[in-house]
Amino acid sequence: MKAMEKLVVTGKVRYLGVSNFSLEQMKNAEKALSENRLASNQVEYNLMTRRIERDLLPHCEQKNIVVLPYRPIAHGALAHPDRKLKVVMADISQKHGGATPAQTALNWLMSKSNLLFPIPRASRPERVAENVSSTGWRLDAEEMIKLEEAAISL
Numbered sequence: 001m002k003a004m005e006k007l008v009v010t011g012k013v014r015y016l017g018v019s020n021f022s023l024e025q026m027k028n029a030e031k032a033l034s035e036n037r038l039a040s041n042q043v044e045y046n047l048m049t050r051r052i053e054r055d056l057l058p059h060c061e062q063k064n065i066v067v068l069p070y071r072p073i074a075h076g077a078l079a080h081p082d083r084k085l086k087v088v089m090a091d092i093s094q095k096h097g098g099a100t101p102a103q104t105a106l107n108w109l110m111s112k113s114n115l116l117f118p119i120p121r122a123s124r125p126e127r128v129a130e131n132v133s134s135t136g137w138r139l140d141a142e143e144m145i146k147l148e149e150a151a152i153s154l
Helices: 002-009 023-032 054-065 084-095 099-114 125-132 141-152
Strands: 016-019 038-044 066-070
Touching: 002 016, 016 023, 016 054, 023 038, 023 054, 038 054, 054 066, 084 099, 084 141, 099 125
Parallel strands: 016 038, 038 066
Antiparallel strands: none
16 A cells, blocks of 8 residues: 555556455555545445445445445346346336336445445447436435345345
């Protein structure tokens, strides 16, 4: 971290971010920094993989550290949900102008915290357009709870 900090001081990089750091690793990294702070942590996070909610996400929110969730659509599983999650997402789609399951999954992340900036895959131009359309609206608290409960039952 001292070497990374030196890159900021010399103007070679603007901000320091980490990837897949646990809470303990983040705290150790923060202690090692003297002139800068961590700007982000890139971790796996989505409706189906939520372990960061126990300790890492609250820490990042407290310290104003951005979280960059990768695999926000769970390798496509959230773009093609089944069972109860499919029913919940269909109901949400009707309320939000035909939002796709992938858009709903991305919006869930952005509605969860203002410090979450998901990194969705965009292998084709139509996926880029779909991803962009996940913004500009917010799930309400009841929709968030329904999605979370349906995802737990998977």
